[in-house]
Amino acid sequence: MTSLQKKIARLVTMHGPIDVSQYMHLAMADPDYGYYKTAQPFGREGDFITAPETSQMFGEMIAVWAIAAWQSMGHPQPFLLCEAGPGRGTLMDDILRTIGKLAPHCAASAHVALVETSPRLTRQQKQKLRRHGTRLQWVEHFAQLPPMPLVLIANELFDVLPIHQYVAAGGRFYERMVALSPEGQLCFTRGVSPAQLARLPVAAGTLADGTVIEISPAREALSGEISTHLAKQRGAALIIDYGALEPATGDTLQAMSRHSFRNPLENPGGYDLTSHVDFAALARAAHRAGCHSAAMTQGDFLLRLGLLERAGRLGADRDDTMRQQIVADVERLAGPDQMGELFKVLCIADPATTMPPFAWA
Numbered sequence: 001m002t003s004l005q006k007k008i009a010r011l012v013t014m015h016g017p018i019d020v021s022q023y024m025h026l027a028m029a030d031p032d033y034g035y036y037k038t039a040q041p042f043g044r045e046g047d048f049i050t051a052p053e054t055s056q057m058f059g060e061m062i063a064v065w066a067i068a069a070w071q072s073m074g075h076p077q078p079f080l081l082c083e084a085g086p087g088r089g090t091l092m093d094d095i096l097r098t099i100g101k102l103a104p105h106c107a108a109s110a111h112v113a114l115v116e117t118s119p120r121l122t123r124q125q126k127q128k129l130r131r132h133g134t135r136l137q138w139v140e141h142f143a144q145l146p147p148m149p150l151v152l153i154a155n156e157l158f159d160v161l162p163i164h165q166y167v168a169a170g171g172r173f174y175e176r177m178v179a180l181s182p183e184g185q186l187c188f189t190r191g192v193s194p195a196q197l198a199r200l201p202v203a204a205g206t207l208a209d210g211t212v213i214e215i216s217p218a219r220e221a222l223s224g225e226i227s228t229h230l231a232k233q234r235g236a237a238l239i240i241d242y243g244a245l246e247p248a249t250g251d252t253l254q255a256m257s258r259h260s261f262r263n264p265l266e267n268p269g270g271y272d273l274t275s276h277v278d279f280a281a282l283a284r285a286a287h288r289a290g291c292h293s294a295a296m297t298q299g300d301f302l303l304r305l306g307l308l309e310r311a312g313r314l315g316a317d318r319d320d321t322m323r324q325q326i327v328a329d330v331e332r333l334a335g336p337d338q339m340g341e342l343f344k345v346l347c348i349a350d351p352a353t354t355m356p357p358f359a360w361a
């Protein structure tokens with residue numbers, strides 16, 4: 001057993017089974033052994049490669065969107081350009097470089113803020129973004145941001161926020177819990193009594209026994225918090241992640257290590273633990289806060305913003321090897337069998353702000 005497995009096993013022995021949300025939180029954020037404390041998540045040598053780590057073109061397209069958002073808001077100065085969950089800082093680096101080139105006036109009006117909970121990644125981000133000067137601010141929670149018009153980007157942040165899982169059985173839902181097997185291993189079990197839930201996307205009676213559904217109060221709360229800020233101060237947010245646009249059923253909890261899927265209970269703290277994002281739930285939270293929203297696949301989003309044209313220009317004076325790499329990057333970011341369809345882009349904005357290429361429903 002690893003140190004964190006032992007710690008969780010002790011907790012379960014003393015207090016009884018813990019829910020999936022608590023398990024995810026311990027695995028990711030335990031102050032001694034949590035994933036973000038100990039792991040090297042990003043890149044080819046790490047556990048996974050995100051879109052901004054794949055190619056600079058991703059950040060360039062997001063920058064084009066951010067400039068359009070700022071213009072649509074009426075060029076506020078100053079405004080808050082914020083990234084939540086910035087990882088190695090690569091996306092913000094590409095965004096700032098591109099905005100500086102395409103829209104210096106927008107760049108000059110931007111007060112840059114990064115929302116990050118990991119001290120280690122914060123240090124990496126500061127190092128990476130040093131060259132963009134001193135108008136950068138780091139906070140641990142979204143609520144600490146100053147009240148200003150906002151353009152916010154979050155790529156692969158919501159998938160790491162914890163979820164609860166419920167299992168249908170005999171017309172009722174029982175929370176899925178983490179317990180200890182007779183052999184002393186972490187295992188899934190069912191809560192002892194039916195879950196009392198006010199809001200669920202589906203009725204248990206319509207589902208086959210054993211079907212898992214997932215909800216995430218943490219994700220809905222963050223979407224609501226961002227949207228409340230947008231409705232009050234004006235602005236737009238772009239939330240990018242893997243998941244479904246329509247409510248879906250099924251167990252999507254996943255552990256990723258060195259680019260392959262692993263058993264989520266096998267090595268807490270050692271693997272990246274995530275689940276698919278329910279974009280419909282995030283959109284509902286945005287509407288409750290008085291915002292508009294629209295969504296599309298990442299492939300559609302990038303193509304409509306001009307990914308192919310940008311790739312053409314980028315490859316124009318490069319050699320064949322580089323050009324093949326650019327083609328492969330486009331395929332990875334927007335190809336339907338790669339990130340293009342699985343990843344979705346949700347745009348949330350205050351009602352007065354229009355946001356091409358999105359159309360409000």
Ligand code: SAH
Binds near residue numbers: 051085
């Ligand atoms: N956006 C980056 C990294 C994605 S990984 C990319 O696309 O490459 C998730 C990031 O979110 C990490 O930086 C992690 O430390 C951060 N994070 C995790 N929980 C968070 C929270 N509650 N608030 C803000 N950031 C968080």
